[in-house]
Amino acid sequence: MSPTSDNQALSDYMIISKGQWDEDKSPEQIQQAIDAFYLWRDQLVAAGKMHSGQRLSREKRVVSKHGITDGPFAETKEVIGGYWFFRAGSLEEAAALAAQNPCLACGLSYEVRPTDPERCSAYGQTSETPASRRIEA
Secondary structure, three states, X not given: OEEOOOOOEEEEEEEEEEOOOOOOOOHHHHHHHXXXXXXXXXXXXXXXXXXXXXXXXXXXXXXXXXXXXXXXXXXXXXXXXXXXXXXXXXXXXXXXXXXXXXXXXXXXXXXXXXXXXXXXXXXXXXXXXOHHHOOOO
């Protein structure tokens, strides 16, 4: 973490790009949103509020205790297209930054997740903890 100008600690928030372009948008409309995204991204990177991520390739494999397979994969509505990171003072601030993404207008959505600096433990509650083992606060 690093402090902001008003001494608020910054944390990393992973942004996961989900979905597909709206069927009713033309390639020109989508390209305009993409171009606007890259301008927006470059401004946030220059301001130290964003770490650039990557688009994800269409090629993929599933790795599980059952081995490595070519599928099954998430449903189309759950397609993950890419990722990046924001540096923000809160989850709300990171979500507000994601809400400015020009590609929202063309059908994509963004999942905003704080990163957890702690090492994983089977005794702590994480996103991987089964619901039956979670302790409600």
